[in-house]
Amino acid sequence: MEKLLIKAFSPTQLDVINDSAKHSGHAGDDGSGESHFTVVIEAATFADKSRLERQRMVNRALGDIPGERVHALAIQASAPTT
16 A cells, blocks of 8 residues: 555655554454554645545555455545645
């Protein structure tokens, strides 16, 4: 995920946090240890975009990962402040 997001947005901040251990045994846990993630990303590309537009941009950049290989993805996308 990190490589795809770096390529798409050249972020000034990027954290991809694996939250899967918190959801062990819950719906969507496939036992792989890679089912639930949080993405915290800051990029100039997000300036003047709504929260929904930012989330859609991140989902497009990740392609088939959300929904196919990742059960849950929380996205915190923002633009740098000056």
